[in-house]
Amino acid sequence: MKYHTFSNGDQMPLLGLGTWKSTDQIAYDTVKEALRIGYKHFDCAARYENEKPIGKALKDRIANGSINRKDLWITSKLWNNAHQPERVEPALKQTLNDLRLDYLDLYLIHWPVAFKPEVNFPSTGSDLVSLDDVSIQDTWQALEVCVRQGLCKHLGVSNFSIKKMKGIQAHCSITPEVNQIEAHPLLQQQDLLDFCQQEGILVTAYSPLGSSDRPVRLIKAQDPVLLEQSEVIEIAHNLNLTPAQLLLAWAVNRKTAVIPKSSNPGRLKENLAAADIELSSETMDSIKRLDRHFRYVDGSIWTLPGSPYTIQNLWDE
Numbered sequence: 001m002k003y004h005t006f007s008n009g010d011q012m013p014l015l016g017l018g019t020w021k022s023t024d025q026i027a028y029d030t031v032k033e034a035l036r037i038g039y040k041h042f043d044c045a046a047r048y049e050n051e052k053p054i055g056k057a058l059k060d061r062i063a064n065g066s067i068n069r070k071d072l073w074i075t076s077k078l079w080n081n082a083h084q085p086e087r088v089e090p091a092l093k094q095t096l097n098d099l100r101l102d103y104l105d106l107y108l109i110h111w112p113v114a115f116k117p118e119v120n121f122p123s124t125g126s127d128l129v130s131l132d133d134v135s136i137q138d139t140w141q142a143l144e145v146c147v148r149q150g151l152c153k154h155l156g157v158s159n160f161s162i163k164k165m166k167g168i169q170a171h172c173s174i175t176p177e178v179n180q181i182e183a184h185p186l187l188q189q190q191d192l193l194d195f196c197q198q199e200g201i202l203v204t205a206y207s208p209l210g211s212s213d214r215p216v217r218l219i220k221a222q223d224p225v226l227l228e229q230s231e232v233i234e235i236a237h238n239l240n241l242t243p244a245q246l247l248l249a250w251a252v253n254r255k256t257a258v259i260p261k262s263s264n265p266g267r268l269k270e271n272l273a274a275a276d277i278e279l280s281s282e283t284m285d286s287i288k289r290l291d292r293h294f295r296y297v298d299g300s301i302w303t304l305p306g307s308p309y310t311i312q313n314l315w316d317e
């Protein structure tokens with residue numbers, strides 16, 4: 001396994017397990033199995049509504065002595081209805097309680113999008129609040145207090161543009177160390193990756209396999225199926241890899257972390273093995289040509305009529 005080393009020496013395994021859409025008993029069984037076969041990095045979020053079964057799986061493995069807490073890397077995310085500064089620490093404490101942990105390794109702002117506190121998921125534009133009213137800088141300051149209290153070790157963001165990252169950097173005392181973004185051959189985000197790498201910010205690639213089990217509200221008629229792209233299949237076949245392994249190895253070879261989701265024991269193993277595969281520069285170049293700036297998670301769910309968010313002001317593109 002390759003690792004990213006943070007400036008304080010902490011190390012994050014570059015391949016972790018995504019947990020979105022794993023529910024209840026499946027989330028419990030999957031995390032237990034993943035721990036058994038050697039996964040050490042888990043990507044969680046309050047919004048995934050499965051932190052309780054994940055926490056039970058972590059606790060059971062830690063209690064039976066098969067893993068030490070200090071050898072794990074646990075990430076979670078602040079949901080959009082808890083950006084208000086006074087809601088940040090309670091949200092993190094709820095996550096810690098659900099995950100049965102004393103601290104998180106990494107806590108991310110899930111989206112640069114705020115909701116009214118009572119809204120779990122918006123059904124009208126008026127459920128969303130502008131970042132002019134609940135500023136990212138104020139949310140960030142509340143997160144910095146959580147680091148000082150020892151509730152989390154590192155802070156980061158998710159779905160943030162270069163412009164929005166610079167907005168935090170200009171005002172923070174604890175710098176963002178990770179930006180978790182959608183990234184795969186059809187959405188390479190090279191400019192954002194270059195910016196983050198220059199600034200010493202780790203990029204974590206989400207939906208690296210094309211998120212084929214994403215909710216129907218995120219599926220559009222002509223969406224490409226990443227794992228079925230003929231170039232991906234052909235390159236993988238020539239290297240004696242599965243298409244999923246090629247995609248994951250590509251992510252690690254471009255020095256991003258990557259968090260594929262699976263709840264299938266065979267695919268969990270297949271995906272973990274991909275972290276150690278070296279790809280040649282020729283292979284990396286052929287994959288570079290597949291970029292078409294296509295998002296599976298395009299943020300249009302936050303652009304309901306009357307919402308302060310638009311596709312343009314969300315991605316700054």
Ligand SMILES: NC(=O)c1ccc[n+]([C@@H]2O[C@H](COP(=O)([O-])OP(=O)(O)OC[C@H]3O[C@@H](n4cnc5c(N)ncnc54)[C@H](OP(=O)(O)O)[C@@H]3O)[C@@H](O)[C@H]2O)c1
Nearest residue numbers: 018019020206207208209210211213244260261262263264
């Ligand atoms: N920050 C954010 O806003 C954000 C957004 C999206 C995702 N994420 C994070 O990123 C993680 C990964 O993204 P994702 O869940 O959207 O999708 P993904 O990892 O790209 O794809 C998951 C899908 O691929 C299948 N799969 C897994 N391994 C496979 C393999 N070896 N061969 C073929 N199919 C395979 C899974 O099925 P099985 O389970 O049946 O194997 C599932 O249907 C999430 O779980 C979450 O932790 C974060």
